[in-house]
Amino acid sequence: MHRLRLREVLTSLPRVGAARAELLAEACGIELERRLGQIGDMQAKRLLAVLASIAPDPAGSHEIRGTRSASGPRLVVLSGPSGVGKSSVVAYLREHYPQLWFSVSVTTRSARSGEHDGVDYFFISEDEFERLREESELLEWATFSGHSYGTPAGPVQSRLAEGRSVICEIELQGARQIRAVDPNALLVFLAPPTWEVLVARLQGRGTEAHHVVAERLATAREELAAQGEFDVIVVNENVADAAAAIMALLAG
Numbered sequence: 001m002h003r004l005r006l007r008e009v010l011t012s013l014p015r016v017g018a019a020r021a022e023l024l025a026e027a028c029g030i031e032l033e034r035r036l037g038q039i040g041d042m043q044a045k046r047l048l049a050v051l052a053s054i055a056p057d058p059a060g061s062h063e064i065r066g067t068r069s070a071s072g073p074r075l076v077v078l079s080g081p082s083g084v085g086k087s088s089v090v091a092y093l094r095e096h097y098p099q100l101w102f103s104v105s106v107t108t109r110s111a112r113s114g115e116h117d118g119v120d121y122f123f124i125s126e127d128e129f130e131r132l133r134e135e136s137e138l139l140e141w142a143t144f145s146g147h148s149y150g151t152p153a154g155p156v157q158s159r160l161a162e163g164r165s166v167i168c169e170i171e172l173q174g175a176r177q178i179r180a181v182d183p184n185a186l187l188v189f190l191a192p193p194t195w196e197v198l199v200a201r202l203q204g205r206g207t208e209a210h211h212v213v214a215e216r217l218a219t220a221r222e223e224l225a226a227q228g229e230f231d232v233i234v235v236n237e238n239v240a241d242a243a244a245a246i247m248a249l250l251a252g
Contacts, residue, residue, distance in 0.1 A: 003035055003036075003037065004035065004036050005032070005033055005034065005035055005036075006021075006025055006030055006031070006032050006033070006034050006035075006036065006039070006047075007021060007025075007032040007033060009036065010025065010032075030043050030047065043136055072163075073159075073160045073162075073163050073164055073165045073166070074165045074166075074185075074186050074250055075156065075160060075165075075166050075168065075178070075182060075184070075185040075186070076165060076166065076167050076168065076185070076186045076188060076246065076249075076250065077168050077170060077174075077175045077178050077179075077185050077186065077187045077188065078090065078167060078168065078169045078170075078188050078190060078246070079169075079170055079171060079172055079174070079175040079187070079188070079189055079190070079223075079230070080189055080190035080191060080192075080223065080236075081192070081198060081216075081219065081220030081223045081224060082202060082216040082219070082220060083192070083198050083201040083202035083216065083220070084190050084191065084192050084198060084201070084236055085190065085192075085201070085236045085239060085242070086169050086190055087169070088239045089190060089236060089239055089242050089243050089246070090102060090167060090169050092239050092240060092243045093167060093243050093246065093247070096243065097243075097247060099164065099165075100164070100165055100166070100167055101159040101164045101165070101166050101167070102166075102167050102169075103151055103152070103155065103156055103166055103167065103168045103169075104118065104119070104120075104121060104122060104152075104155075105121055105122070105149050105150060105151050105152075105169075105170070106121065106122040106123075106124050106128075106129060106132065106138075106149070106150050106151075106152060107121045107122070107123060107124070107147060107148065107149045107150075108123075108124060108125065108126050108129050108147050108148045108149075109123070109147035110123065111123050121149075122152075126148070129141075129148050129150065132150065132152070133150065136153075137152060137153055137154065138150035138151060138152060138153060139151040139152070139153040139156055139168075139177070139178060139181065140170060140173075140174035140175075140177035140178050140181075141174065141177075142170075142171055142173040142174050144171070144219075145212060145215065149170075149171070149174075150174075151168055151170060151174065151178075156168065165250055171223075172222070172223045172226055175187055175229075175230070176229070179229075186231055186232070186249065187229070187230040187231045187232070188230060188231065188232050188233075188234055188246060188249070189227040189230035189232070189233045189234070190234055190236050190242065191224070191227060191233050191234070191235050191236065192235070192236060193235055193236070193237045195224075198217075198220060199217065202216055202217060202220075232249060234246060
């Protein structure tokens, strides 16, 4: 058994093909070709949690994603292209709906003007980020423009256990990782009213170099093309309306 490779184990499970096996392995921080006997204790613990999340129930049926009772806590993943207004929507939700808990990501980039450690992000070193990743303490992680970002798993799991719904504001790659780990998470894609509006918002920031804006726009096209992977699409024409739409989803 210990000589089996992780790829062989994952692809033998119901509902897990080659593509999803890669996402599951990435979420656990384990190489697909690694043998079971070579997996560390922390990685094994994370792997077991992932496998439990996709296992059939005793009756032999599978829970369809997004069908967890609306009366219970939900992990809500809010994603969308840069400039669409994710931070503004989250700020509105934070102010008007204190019953929600908002995950604070870690990042290796420096704080921008007006940002505060522990509020906007936890600003950490490359070494500390690598430690969190290797010890499977991140629910998801990604790298953009030379900086790494990730969602600490422990606080999210603790708040859900307390009965509080959790909002995670992350990018597409991270949303895909969470979908692989927790099929019951509610994935919400925040979309701009039009492409022209998104371009204007990004160019109007004036906080980033031209080549960074161009890179974000190229990434935005890819993200908009993937919105069909999400459970719900909310168009952000107005921050208050977008926030209300998300709360309506939580209320069922």
